[in-house]
Amino acid sequence: xxxxxxxxxxxxxxxxxxxxxxxxxxxxxxxxxxxxxxxxxxxxxxxxxxxxxxxxxxxxxxxxxxxxxxxxxxxxxxxxxxxxxxxxxxxxxxxxxxxxxxxxxxxxxxxxxxxxxxxxxxxxxxxxxxxxxxxxxxxxxxxxxxxxxxxxxxxxxxxxxxxxxxxxxxxxxxxxxxxxxxxxxxxxxxxxxxxxxxxxxxxxxxxxxxxxxxxxxxxxxxxxxxxxxxxxxxxxxxxxxxxxxxxxxxxxxxxxxxxxxxxxxxxxxxxxxxxxxxxxxxxxxxxxxxxxxxxxxxxxxxxxxxxxxxxxxxxxxxxxxxxxxxxxxxxxxxxxxxxxxxxxxxxxxxxxxxxxxxxxxxxxxxxxxxxxxxxxxxxxxxxxxxxxxxxxxxxxxxxxxxxxxxxxxxxxxxxxxxxxxxxxxxxxxxxxxxxxxxxxxxxxxxxxxxxxxxxxxxxxxxxxxxxxxxxxxxxxxxxxxxxxxxxxxxxxxxxxxxxxxxxxx
Numbered sequence: 178x179x180x181x182x183x184x185x186x187x188x189x190x191x192x193x194x195x196x197x198x199x200x201x202x203x204x205x206x207x208x209x210x211x212x213x214x215x216x217x218x219x220x221x222x223x224x225x226x227x228x229x230x231x232x233x234x235x236x237x238x239x240x241x242x243x244x245x246x247x248x249x250x251x252x253x254x255x256x257x258x259x260x261x262x263x264x265x266x267x268x269x270x271x272x273x274x275x276x277x278x279x280x281x282x283x284x285x286x287x288x289x290x291x292x293x294x295x296x297x298x299x300x301x302x303x304x305x306x307x308x309x310x311x312x313x314x315x316x317x318x319x320x321x322x323x324x325x326x327x328x329x330x331x332x333x334x335x336x337x338x339x340x341x342x343x344x345x346x347x348x349x350x351x352x353x354x355x356x357x358x359x360x361x362x363x364x365x366x367x368x369x370x371x372x373x374x375x376x377x378x379x380x381x382x383x384x385x386x387x388x389x390x391x392x393x394x395x396x397x398x399x400x401x402x403x404x405x406x407x408x409x410x411x412x413x414x415x416x417x418x419x420x421x422x423x424x425x426x427x428x429x430x431x432x433x434x435x436x437x438x439x440x441x442x443x444x445x446x447x448x449x450x451x452x453x454x455x456x457x458x459x460x461x462x463x464x465x466x467x468x469x470x471x472x473x474x475x476x477x478x479x480x481x482x483x484x485x486x487x488x489x490x491x492x493x494x495x496x497x498x499x500x501x502x503x504x505x506x507x508x509x510x511x512x513x514x515x516x517x518x519x520x521x522x523x524x525x526x527x528x529x530x531x532x533x534x535x536x537x538x539x540x541x542x543x544x545x546x547x548x549x550x551x552x553x554x555x556x557x558x559x560x561x562x563x564x565x566x567x568x569x570x571x572x573x574x575x576x577x578x579x580x581x582x583x584x585x586x587x588x589x590x591x592x593x594x595x596x597x598x599x600x601x602x603x604x605x606x607x608x609x610x611x612x613x614x615x616x617x618x619x620x621x622x623x624x625x626x627x628x629x630x631x632x633x634x635x636x637x638x639x640x641x642x643x644x645x646x647x648x649x650x651x652x653x654x655x656x657x658x659x660x661x662x663x664x665x666x667x668x669x670x671x672x673x674x675x676x677x678x679x680x681x682x
Contacts, residue, residue: 247372255380290591309337370504377497454645460602507567
């Protein structure tokens with residue numbers, strides 16, 4: 178049996194010619210034959226292993242790894258108040274944790290994008306997961322006098338996680354096409370809200386169970402090492418562009434040429450700017466909303482300021498659960514809406530993103546209006562606003578797959594990640610904390626003013642989201658032209674596949 182794309186071959190199991198592709202298709206030559214004879218034990222194990230390396234299984238494993246990436250990232254946010262009390266730092270100081278993480282993440286992304294377009298992708302993914310798992314585990318043992326070292330450890334974790342986010346979507350893009358690719362990317366990007374929500378839940382639950390917030394950082398590393406091992410064993414390394422064209426890509430372009438082409442790709446540029454707006458809002462919300470709601474309850478006199486070693490985790494748990502549910506709803510509704518709208522217009526992808534962004538801004542504004550009076554009302558606004566905001570994660574990735582040729586997709590994903598983090602969540606948590614601190618210093622500090630100052634700072638987010646919606650509308654203007662250019666260029670770069678010849682002995 179010849180396994181195309183994996184470079185694996187099992188000899189001696191049958192004289193029948195069988196060709197299995199990465200899409201799971203199989204030649205009809207597998208029939209009963211008098212020449213069949215039992216496989217050797219090693220061949221049986223290898224054949225079973227190859228059957229497990231199906232595209233669907235690979236997408237599932239990659240999605241699991243993405244869940245862990247975001248779960249680890251937001252575990253810190255789930256115990257943010259405990260970390261702030263432990264290290265005795267201000268709002269801007271604690272916001273620095275996410276800023277350092279994202280800065281290292283975005284600086285490393287272009288490097289991994291370059292490597293992902295030229296070397297074995299699953300090896301890079303696995304090494305990245307192993308690295309951040311070890312660093313996260315080590316950071317849980319840092320003493321309270323070494324806050325700078327704890328901040329540095331988050332920067333190192335960002336480098337490890339950057340390798341995964343830059344490369345893994347391109348493997349899925351090479352395993353599937355059209356609506357199947359949209360569906361699988363939807364599952365993959367469901368990991369962003371799902372992993373984020375689980376990060377809050379894991380951090381809060383581990384802290385309560387162990388009576389020490391440090392244990393929140395000791396669970397995800399074990400799962401991360403497991404995911405890295407699964408990727409090495411079960412995820413194939415498909416040929417770049419195999420799902421988009423029947424031919425084989427015979428021309429490769431230089432990195433400089435790739436960057437020039439991406440800069441001229443208007444759909445790519447505008448969708449990257451729109452992604453920056455989403456990242457700005459989600460980064461700020463993920464870090465500050467649980468703390469904002471905790472301060473709101475102090476103002477409403479339904480809770481007291483935390484003076485204990487272990488603070489209440491109720492708001493982190495509720496926010497984490499809401500993020501998980503809204504992430505699932507957002508991705509499912511986004512994929513279904515896009516598929517339905519594609520029957521009406523070919524510009525459906527960017528238009529759905531634009532409408533969802535503009536709708537999300539309205540409900541996010543309402544959070545800060547109702548939070549002072551009703552925590553339940555604030556949670557309702559968060560639920561609707563996050564659902565609309567999460568609609569566009571998978572669709573944005575699909576837009577990139579449509580307008581960028583396969584050989585530069587990892588670079589495109591990496592630089593889109595770089596841009597979205599540079600203009601988005603690299604600075605938003607720290608900026609919100611800085612504005613909050615500045616407002617608190619302007620007036621006499623009180624529970625009410627600490628609550629209001631953080632709310633005023635967070636009001637910046639809805640305006641950024643509206644700006645992102647405008648960028649998606651701009652993407653819709655150029656989407657069809659850029660998609661057609663990518664299809665033509667791919668046709669020029671490919672040649673018909675050579676005939677597969679299987680010899681039997």
